[in-house]
Every structure is written in structure tokens, then in C-alpha cells.
Amino acid sequence: MKFNRSVRIVAALVVATSLLAVAASASSAAPTKTKKVTIKVVSLIPGSTNAAFAQWNTRAKQFMKANPNIKVLGVPYQWLGNTFAPMLAAKTLPYVFTVPFTDARTLGSHKELADITALAKKLPYFSKYNPPVIAEGKVGSKVYALPTAAYAQALHYNRALFTQAGLDPNKPPTTWAELQADAKQITDKTGKPGYVEMAASDNTGGWILTTDIYSLGGRVESGSGSKTKATLAGNSYITQALNLLHAMRWDDNSMGSNFNLSWGTINQAFAAGNVGMFISGSDVYTNMVQADSIDPAIYGIAPIPTASNKTAVVMGGGTLAAIAPYVTNAAQKAACMKWIDFFYEQPLVNKAQAIANAKTLVANKQPVGVPTFPVFNKKQFDLANSWIKPYFNVPRDQMAPFLTGIFKQKLAPEPGVATQDVYHSLDAVVQAVLTDKNADFAGLLNTAQKAAQTAINNS
Amino acid sequence: MDTANPTASDMSAGSLGATEPGRARVHYHRRRTPVTWVRSGGLTTLLFALPLLLIFGAFSWYPMVRSVFLSMEMTPNLVTYTWVGLDNFRYVIHDPLLPIAVKNTAYFAFLALIFGYPIPLVAAVLMSEVRRHRGFYSALAYIPVVVPPVVSVLLWKEFYDGSVTGVFNTILGWVHMGPYAWLSSQQMAMPALVVESTWANAGGTVIIYLAALIGVNSELYEAASVDGASLWRKVWHITMPQLRGVMLVTLILQIIGTAQVFLEPYLFTQGGPNNKTLTVMLLIYQYAFGSSVGSGFGYATALSLMLAAFLALFSLIYLRATRSWSSE
Numbered sequence: 001m002k003f004n005r006s007v008r009i010v011a012a013l014v015v016a017t018s019l020l021a022v023a024a025s026a027s028s029a030a031p032t033k034t035k036k037v038t039i040k041v042v043s044l045i046p047g048s049t050n051a052a053f054a055q056w057n058t059r060a061k062q063f064m065k066a067n068p069n070i071k072v073l074g075v076p077y078q079w080l081g082n083t084f085a086p087m088l089a090a091k092t093l094p095y096v097f098t099v100p101f102t103d104a105r106t107l108g109s110h111k112e113l114a115d116i117t118a119l120a121k122k123l124p125y126f127s128k129y130n131p132p133v134i135a136e137g138k139v140g141s142k143v144y145a146l147p148t149a150a151y152a153q154a155l156h157y158n159r160a161l162f163t164q165a166g167l168d169p170n171k172p173p174t175t176w177a178e179l180q181a182d183a184k185q186i187t188d189k190t191g192k193p194g195y196v197e198m199a200a201s202d203n204t205g206g207w208i209l210t211t212d213i214y215s216l217g218g219r220v221e222s223g224s225g226s227k228t229k230a231t232l233a234g235n236s237y238i239t240q241a242l243n244l245l246h247a248m249r250w251d252d253n254s255m256g257s258n259f260n261l262s263w264g265t266i267n268q269a270f271a272a273g274n275v276g277m278f279i280s281g282s283d284v285y286t287n288m289v290q291a292d293s294i295d296p297a298i299y300g301i302a303p304i305p306t307a308s309n310k311t312a313v314v315m316g317g318g319t320l321a322a323i324a325p326y327v328t329n330a331a332q333k334a335a336c337m338k339w340i341d342f343f344y345e346q347p348l349v350n351k352a353q354a355i356a357n358a359k360t361l362v363a364n365k366q367p368v369g370v371p372t373f374p375v376f377n378k379k380q381f382d383l384a385n386s387w388i389k390p391y392f393n394v395p396r397d398q399m400a401p402f403l404t405g406i407f408k409q410k411l412a413p414e415p416g417v418a419t420q421d422v423y424h425s426l427d428a429v430v431q432a433v434l435t436d437k438n439a440d441f442a443g444l445l446n447t448a449q450k451a452a453q454t455a456i457n458n459s
Numbered sequence: 460m461d462t463a464n465p466t467a468s469d470m471s472a473g474s475l476g477a478t479e480p481g482r483a484r485v486h487y488h489r490r491r492t493p494v495t496w497v498r499s500g501g502l503t504t505l506l507f508a509l510p511l512l513l514i515f516g517a518f519s520w521y522p523m524v525r526s527v528f529l530s531m532e533m534t535p536n537l538v539t540y541t542w543v544g545l546d547n548f549r550y551v552i553h554d555p556l557l558p559i560a561v562k563n564t565a566y567f568a569f570l571a572l573i574f575g576y577p578i579p580l581v582a583a584v585l586m587s588e589v590r591r592h593r594g595f596y597s598a599l600a601y602i603p604v605v606v607p608p609v610v611s612v613l614l615w616k617e618f619y620d621g622s623v624t625g626v627f628n629t630i631l632g633w634v635h636m637g638p639y640a641w642l643s644s645q646q647m648a649m650p651a652l653v654v655e656s657t658w659a660n661a662g663g664t665v666i667i668y669l670a671a672l673i674g675v676n677s678e679l680y681e682a683a684s685v686d687g688a689s690l691w692r693k694v695w696h697i698t699m700p701q702l703r704g705v706m707l708v709t710l711i712l713q714i715i716g717t718a719q720v721f722l723e724p725y726l727f728t729q730g731g732p733n734n735k736t737l738t739v740m741l742l743i744y745q746y747a748f749g750s751s752v753g754s755g756f757g758y759a760t761a762l763s764l765m766l767a768a769f770l771a772l773f774s775l776i777y778l779r780a781t782r783s784w785s786s787e
Contacts, residue, residue, distance in 0.1 A: 079751075082729070084751045107752055112752070199732070201730050258620065258643055260642055260732070435644060459752070
């Protein structure tokens with residue numbers, strides 16, 4: 001087969017041009033093509049409904065659409081005091097996870113969280129965080145976690161049981177004496193426990209007892225830093241709180257017969273209509289919808305009764321998002337921060353994102369408008385709430401006692417040093433009072449004091 | 460027998476050399492070099508043993524050796540390790556929770572011995588007497604062992620639910636009893652754990668006893684029957700002495716097992732109420748992982764080594780004390 005010279009020249013030119021074109025396209029594509037990054041992030045509490053997971057998946061898809069080079073894998077997760085450390089040690093926690101206010105600073109100082117200072121400071125709203133709130137995620141000038149939500153401890157009550165017991169569901173108790181009387185009335189009239197308190201050995205027993213102590217005016221620690229002292233032994237406020245529980249348990253018999261409830265199981269019991277009142281964070285309604293299918297009609301929330309003295313306060317808390325220390329790849333770390341920004345922070349600062357988030361929540365029958373507290377300042381908090389107000393689908397009228405009352409209360413942060421260990425030392429105290437009529441308060445508090453002080457010294 | 464199968468001493472160079480000069484086996488010991496070892500299939504042997512050695516090394520021996528060192532280190536977090544000598548042991552010995560945990564563990568072991576030890580024996584003896592459907596009863600006894608332990612505990616947690624809607628409380632409610640707090644009661648929590656543990660574990664021991672009962676010579680029972688012995692006398696004078704060896708083994712296994720009880724208190728009560736079900740193993744776990752900010756591996760390994768030493772010593776004393784009895 002023979003070609004004349006002109007054909008061969010044309011053919012050669014075509015081939016050469018094609019090669020050049022391919023080479024040019026390859027070289028022009030090279031700088032823009034970046035490697036796809038996969039990140040594992042925490043999603044929802046295990047056992048959440050399919051609708052809740054559908055809502056989460058929608059948000060993840062929105063993120064991946066906006067960031068085509070990032071792939072997000074959701075891992076169900078619940079922070080638990082007795083499983084978090086082993087999971088972190090075993091590197092089985094996802095790259096992005098949440099921790100309570102109580103732990104982030106200790107974990108950061110131990111280098112058990114990734115240092116995200118540089119990435120965090122690039123966020124346009126970084127300087128607008130409420131200073132005491134962002135302080136929960138900082139060690140010195142270094143940032144290890146970003147606040148995502150804040151709450152105040154609150155009294156959750158079953159409006160249906162209130163009505164059955166002849167109480168006004170719009171007038172929840174405002175003093176501990178009223179709470180005790182209402183609890184007794186609920187038990188007497190309905191046979192259900194009027195007031196239930198978490199008392200499990202996973203630090204939740206101590207957490208709620210500390211909330212009670214704060215509301216009466218007491219504290220469980222004094223001083224700060226290396227001079228911190230546990231103040232459990234001989235503390236009259238703690239004795240007062242224990243006497244109150246003892247009276248409800250043994251004199252009124254209004255606390256039921258299950259004294260092993262924890263954060264999740266007390267939510268279940270309440271959603272099932274088996275609890276008159278209990279204390280937990282103001283935002284637990286979300287979990288009761290996501291995991292326990294609560295009937296919204298029964299739900300009521302009010303501020304915790306506080307004593308009239310000057311030191312009586314409502315204890316607050318919150319959640320921070322952090323990146324695992326084993327995420328060392330810069331691209332992955334940056335992708336993790338983008339996720340934290342998108343998923344947790346943007347709905348608090350960006351109108352379009354706040355509305356988009358609220359719309360997906362409503363579409364999947366997830367709660368919008370659950371009482372929380374300002375992560376930024378109060379002005380920003382009110383502004384963000386005004387954006388999503390049209391999408392509120394929780395019974396805000398039934399939450400009125402809390403929403404109108406809480407900003408009149410004084411809020412205080414949780415104990416600052418070895419917090420979870422101090423709670424753990426109090427677990428046994430609250431259990432003893434609820435399971436032993438003749439419990440020796442002084443002896444119990446002396447034992448707890450030693451354990452708490454040892455933990456404080458070691459931390 | 461000796462002549463048909465020469466022993467190792469018979470195969471010594473001297474004896475073989477004297478009887479069969481010139482054969483390769485004469486210089487067997489002198490020629491046992493690496494080359495001969497390879498040629499005689501040593502590499503194949505090693506190859507087959509390697510996975511076992513690696514797995515045991517990585518997951519059994521290394522952690523054991525590492526834990527000895529870890530027991531003398533302070534681990535305030537999961538990154539830094541500081542050598543502290545015997546401080547961790549001192550801390551554990553002076554911890555007020557240790558005597559509570561030891562006492563609770565002993566109480567669990569005692570209750571398990573009272574309830575858990577005779578029940579499988581009685582069940583096995585009764586089942587061996589049953590002539591029909593023996594397989595069915597064996598399966599029935601063994602099913603709880605097949606159920607994953609965590610599932611068993613979660614199941615029994617529903618039974619023990621302290622509210623009026625709990626399974627046991629509902630049943631007792633029909634006869635106007637309760638509701639009882641079960642796991643939330645300082646008095647009832649530990650017995651409740653033992654009952655579940657016995658239910659969950661008895662099946663395995665029943666099978667061991669049943670297997671041992673098959674080995675008992677039936678002629679003994681026939682002879683006893685001829686002599687007019689009752690069922691009870693047959694059990695007492697034939698079955699029990701014949702099972703003595705097995706009973707010793709199951710007893711020591713049970714004591715070692717109950718000394719390390721963890722699953723039940725961890726899943727049922729996490730040591731509560733008021734540390735009434737805190738066992739030694741649970742205390743070890745709490746040292747290691749109880750703090751959400753991760754510390755205390757040193758304390759945990761120190762107490763682990765103390766427990767291991769105690770159990771080794773106990774086993775040694777027990778075996779020595781019962782050697783004459785078991786070899787009768």
C-alpha cells in the first residue's frame with residue numbers, strides 16, 4: 001500500500017497535531033486535577049430513625065456536591081464517658097467527632113486532639129465566638145475544638161401525667177419544694193414515678209447530682225488549675241441535695257424503682273410516658289424524636305428550680321467538634337475542617353445554610369427549634385433563630401416556661417478540672433442514697449472526696 | 460514393646476554403632492547441622508508453626524510482656540509513658556475500691572459456687588438417667604451457651620427491669636408482689652448477676668459431666684442394682700467417686716473464671732449500685748478506660764498482674780493440696 005508524498009505529509013501533520021492536542025490537554029488538566037479525599041465523620045446516635053439518617057445523608061450529599069473532591073462517610077456515634085478513651089486509643093473514632101465541654105481542654109493539652117489553630121483562625125466568624133464558649137476548646141492560644149452547641153440543664157416534664165395528676169401543665173414547679181410535692185402527687189395519682197434521676201455508673205449520676213448541687217448554691221470544686229480542690233466532704237449544699245433525694249425516694253416513694261438509668265435510657269423511659277419529671281440538657285428533645293419517637297403532646301420543659309441565694313445557678317454545658325490526632329494528612333485535615341464549618345457552624349451564622357438545614361430537617365420530620373444556647377453572642381443567636389422561625393416544628397408553646405424563664409437565670413459552667421472523674425466519684429453517692437435508706441452521707445462524701453481529689457491531682 | 464519400638468536411648472550412637480556399623484544412623488547426632496535440619500523437613504515444620512507463633516506472639520505473648528513494663532509506667536494520656544517503678548502497685552494497694560472489689564468478687568465466686576456448681580452436676584446426673592429425648596434435653600441445656608453473652612445479658616436486663624413493666628416484676632405483679640428493684644438494689648444486684656451467669660454458663664459444664672458419665676462403667680450400676688441400692692446411693696457411691704477428677708477440674712475452672720468475672724457487672728450494673736457489684740476485673744477496666752480523657756493503663760496492668768499472680772498461686776496450692784486426692 002503506497003501513499004503519495006502530500007498524503008504522507010498531511011497524515012504526519014494530523015498525527016502530530018493530535019499528539020500535541022492530547023499532550024496539551026493533559027498538561028492543562030494536570031494542575032486543576034486534585035486527589036479525592038475521603039473523611040470519616042460522626043453522624044447520629046446509633047438507633048436513630050431512618051428519617052433522621054435520611055436527613056443526615058441529604059446534608060452530606062449537599063456538602064459533597066459543593067466539594068466534589070471530598071467524600072464523606074458517616075459513622076453512627078454517641079459520646080460515652082466509658083467508651084470514648086478506648087476508641088480514641090484504638091483509633092476507631094472517625095476523623096471528626098464531638099466531645100462535651102468537660103473534656104476538650106484536657107484532651108487538647110494531652111495532644112489527643114489535632115491542633116486546628118491555623119484552620120480555625122481562617123474561618124471568617126472565628127473572632128465572633130462567645131469568649132467563654134470558645135475557651136472550652138482552647139489550650140493557651142491553640143485551638144483544639146470548635147463549639148457546635150450549648151445547652152442549659154433543664155427540667156423536662158410529662159404534660160399528660162401532670163394533667164392526669166390534677167396539676168396544671170403550664171405551671172411546672174419553680175422551687176424544689178414544689179417539685180417534690182408535684183412528684184408525690186404524680187405518683188399518688190398515676191402510679192408512675194413523679195421524679196426520676198439518672199444514677200448510672202457512667203458519670204451521669206454525678207452529673208445530675210452536681211446540677212442539683214449548683215441549683216442549691218453549692219459547688220463541687222474550688223480554686224483553679226493546679227490549686228483545684230474537690231469540695232465534696234462536709235459540703236452542706238451536697239447534704240441538702242442528698243436529703244432532698246432521700247425524702248423523695250424513701251418518704252414519698254416518688255422516684256420509681258429503677259435507679260440505673262443513664263442519658264439514653266432515661267430519654268427512652270420519658271418518651272414512653274413512664275417518667276413525670278427529670279433533669280437533663282435543654283436539647284434532649286432532639287434525641288427523643290430521633291431515637292425514641294416521643295409523642296410531642298406530652299413534652300414540657302422548664303428551668304430547673306434554683307434556691308434564692310446568690311450562688312444558686314443553672315449549670316450549663318455543650319458540645320465541641322474536634323479532629324482526631326491521627327489525621328495528619330493536610331488535605332484530609334482541611335477537608336475535616338470544611339465539614340465542621342458546613343455541618344455544625346454554617347447553620348448558626350449563614351442565613352442560606354441555616355434555611356437549607358432547617359428545610360431538610362423539616363422534610364425528614366426532624367425537630368427544628370429545640371431550645372439551645374448561644375455559641376456566638378446573643379444577638380447572632382436571636383438572628384439565626386429568626387431565619388429558621390418559619391420552619392419551627394417543635395411544640396414551642398409547650399416549651400414556653402423554659403424559653404421565657406431561662407434567660408432570667410444565672411448560668412454557670414461545669415466544674416473545670418477532671419470533671420468526668422469528679423462526676424464518677426459522685427455516681428456511687430447518688431446510687432447509695434437511692435438504694436440504701438440508711439446511707440451514711442458523710443462517709444460516702446469522704447470516700448468520694450478522696451477519689452475526686454486523686455483524679456484532680458492526676459489530671 | 461521395647462523391642463518392637465526402640466526408645467530414644469536405644470537409638471543412641473553407641474548402641475546403634477555397636478550393632479549396625481557403617482549405617483548412616485550411626486553418626487545421627489554428629490551430623491545434626493542446620494543443613495540436615497533443613498533437609499529433614501525442618502523448614503516445613505517451621506512454616507506450619509509460623510502462623511501460630513506469629514499470632515500468639517503478637518496477640519498473647521507481646522501484650523503479656525508489654526503489660527509487665529506498662530505496670531511500671533505512668534500513662535496520663537495515650538501518648539506519653541513515664542517510668543514510675545512500683546508506684547502503680549502502691550496506688551492500687553491503697554485504693555479504697557480494691558478491698559471492695561476483692562470482697563465483691565469473692566462474694567460472686569461464693570454465690571456462683573453455691574448456685575452454679577451443683578446445678579450442672581444435678582442436671583447432668585438427671586439427664587443421664589433419662590432414657591428418652593436425652594439429646595433434646597442436652598440441647599436445651601446447651602442453648603444458653605450458644606446465645607452470645609452480650610445478648611443474654613441484654614435479654615436478662617429486660618427481665619430485671621426495675622419498673623412495673625419489667626418481665627419479672629410483671630409476673631410477680633400477678634401474685635401481688637413487687638415491684639422489686641433487682642439490679643438497683645444493693646442486696647439483690649449481685650445474686651441477680653449470679654443467676655444470669657449460672658443460666659448462661661451451666662450448659663457447657665453439663666456437657667462435660669454428661670461426657671464423663673458415659674465413661675462410668677455400667678456394670679457398677681448393674682451390680683449395685685443387684686445389691687438393691689437406691690438411685691441416691693448409686694449416685695453417691697458410684698457416680699460421684701467416678702466423676703471426682705472431672706469435678707475437680709470444673710471446680711478450679713469455675714473459681715478461676717469467677718475470679719475474673721467482668722461481663723455481667725459491666726453490662727448489667729457497671730459496678731453499681733454504690734459499688735456493690737464492682738469486681739476486680741471491672742476495677743481493672745475502670746482504671747484503664749474509666750476516664751473519658753484516657754489514663755490509668757499503668758494502674759490497670761498493675762492490678763492485672765496482681766490478679767494473675769494470685770490466680771497462679773491459688774492454682775498451684777490447690778493442685779498440690781489435691782494431688783493425692785485426684786490421683787487416687
